Amino acid sequence: MSTGGTHEASGVLRGELQHTDSVYNLGRASACRLLGTIDSTMAAFGSLSSRLTETLAKLRTKGRLSASDVDGTVREIRRALLEADVSLDVVKDFTANVRERALGEEVSKALNPAQQVVQIVNDELVRILGQDQRRIEFAKQPPTVIMLAGLQGAGKTTLAGKLAKWLAGEGHTPLLVAADLQRPNAVNQLQVVGERAGAVVYAPEPGNGVGDPVKVAKAGVKLAQQRQHDVVIIDTAGRLGVDAELMKQAANIRKAVNPDEVLFVIDSMIGQDAVATAKAFQEGVDFTGVVLTKLDGDARGGAALSIRGVTGKPIMFASTGEGLDEFEPFHPDRMASRILDLGDILTLIEQAQKAFDEDEARASAEALMNDTYSLEDFLKQLQQMRKASNMKSLLSMFPGQSKQMKEAVENFDEAQLVRYEAIIQSMTPVERRQSKILNGSRRLRIAKGAGVTVTEINQFMKQFDGAAKQMRTMAKGGMPNMPGMAPMPGMHSSKKAKKGAPVKAKRSGNPAKRAQQEAAAAQAGQGKQGSSFGGGAFGGGQTADADEYNALTGDDQATLQKMLGNKQ
């Protein structure tokens, strides 16, 4: 990969990153599956993540960001944001900012240039989304009045119930006021929701076009004062931004009750219209905070960014389901990765860097290349893996997880790593370096020392030998094909489930294209895998991986290769 002395430093850096990548992937197969899932979900959008990773892969070998590098990445990010329904104006400002920062900034040693651009994008997203993060401000003189406003079908009435339940849980005594007198039976719905939430509902008018919402709202606040409710939640009718009359009505309600918070409730699936609507509501009722609803769907929720960008108002809550408990304070970082659809890859990279000692990583890679990979190297890697904190939580950071992956993560047995460590630690240094000398009596001693059975020792050794052999092949640039190898340590996932097609079935849409990609990936696999895999060496687990790796579709392999930094 690196061709000259000047590139050496970046070569080492790259090696390290690949190394960490593969450890976190805990077997390339899992990573393939993960990436495959991102890829297949993205397929509907012209495979954005794949295009982005392609752009990143091209940049990977460069040590410094040039203007055209940045432009390429920024272009993909622009597209990603537009696919995520971020408003065009906001996208333009945003990408201009990112570009400027990317060109101005010192090149970080920790990340390669492309990752750095993504990092900047992510930082910017979090910064914008998370600025002035705040909670509900309660009035010094109760009751605190909260008014809900938004388009039809955004989820105001359901949110009123959720908010009431949440507030009640925090020790408040909310009163729900039914001021949506427009939509048929909105009043009934609020009554039912209020009952479920265990909150009192004030509904003096039957609704369905009868009654004056301004009066109802005013009377509701008065009632709360009398009955000592410390919070009043006013549900209003849904209205379009362009409906001047209804907007005026909302403004009148606001004037009449002088709310402490006006929450603008908006559907996370909304498109470019988010801006027009948010502006209309800002002018109409001047909301103080935003609630994003229906985040349990698969919309990327770019509206969050648009609304922040246009109105500057904080996003306070996220609503994530139809149950009254499915409601939480807004997390800017989660939203940022959702919009970009890159998962917590950056967090992964960061944590990986912390956990891995560069020198040790290099030593292992060298050991592999020199055919001297021993149990000692494996032990070091095991310890690094454990140092990288909770494996499960790390694994769950991967973006776009499928059901199978979640299952696999769920079944991942961290204790297994500890057992392997114990086995190796029960060996003498000579045994660790030359595993060939392990005869029956030595194995029995080790088993006793590690508190396992001899059978387990035998299994472990078999796996290790297979893995070491396989990695040597890979380190030399070949693609080993070892069917029927033992499953990787700790990962008790059923490979069958994965092969049971949901992911593949989806991608079978275009057989011609797939065949083509498979062929391309196979070619790349034979040619240039060596260096990256060598760098990413880490013992035992690899046995099953190649098997699984080969079982993956060409797309998956190609995507993985890109993520691992192989030039295609």
Next chain:
Amino acid sequence: MFARETITEDTWDDLETALITADFGPTITEEVIDSLRADVDRFRTDDPRDLQRMLRERLEERFAQYDPTLNLKERPAVVLVVGVNGVGKTTTIGKFAKFLTVRGQSVIVGAADTFRAAAVEQLATWAERGGASIIKPEREGQDPASVAFQTVAAAQQQGISMCLIDTAGRLQTKGGLMDELSKVRRVIEKQAPVSEVLLVLDATTGQNGVSQAEAFIEHAGVTGLVITKLDGSAKGGFVLAVQERTGLPIKLIGQGEGIDDLTGFTGHVFVQQLVG
């Protein structure tokens, strides 16, 4: 944008902005602009009005590939209405009932949204306004499939020609709820063929519309689209992507909360509103 003297780079920028802002999405926007650029070169025009006309024609062409006619020949004609939460399914059924009664049909609606609070009452109000009878669940949380079954049975017994079934809103990512929808359809089909499965899409939706359509086609066998809330500032350009990805025609358009605010789909009118 089309008021300039000649076509300049600014015209193209404005056109891109207009298309993106109308929710066409980056892919279709690119496609449309590329093909228009080619046309402009081929016809050697620099008149923005030509460009506008070509844009309109191009979009109309794309919409015209699909047949917006409702297929309601069966008796009773069973129409299942599906969609994500808050797109206006219940409202659409009310308006659709009116649409049909005005045209001399008898209509019965089935309140198979047994999940959302007060959804049944909301539908009852709309049914009354639309002049339709209604079958309600016998108890709260009843299996929606059984309500649908009863509605179709009642239509057959009473010789009612149109049978509209409301379903609970569900996000397309909820596997269990989507399976429930497949069941509703299966159960209805034991009695009578389903004439139309209408997917209601909110015009304010962005690029997620495609994902919605794909999931509902898979689980409910959607046959046509209804676009609601077109009276707002949203243009609903994403429906072009939905149509082209799925081949589903738009069959009805909702433009307000009034009982008469529902019309059939006409490509050129829609395009007119989209691009002026």
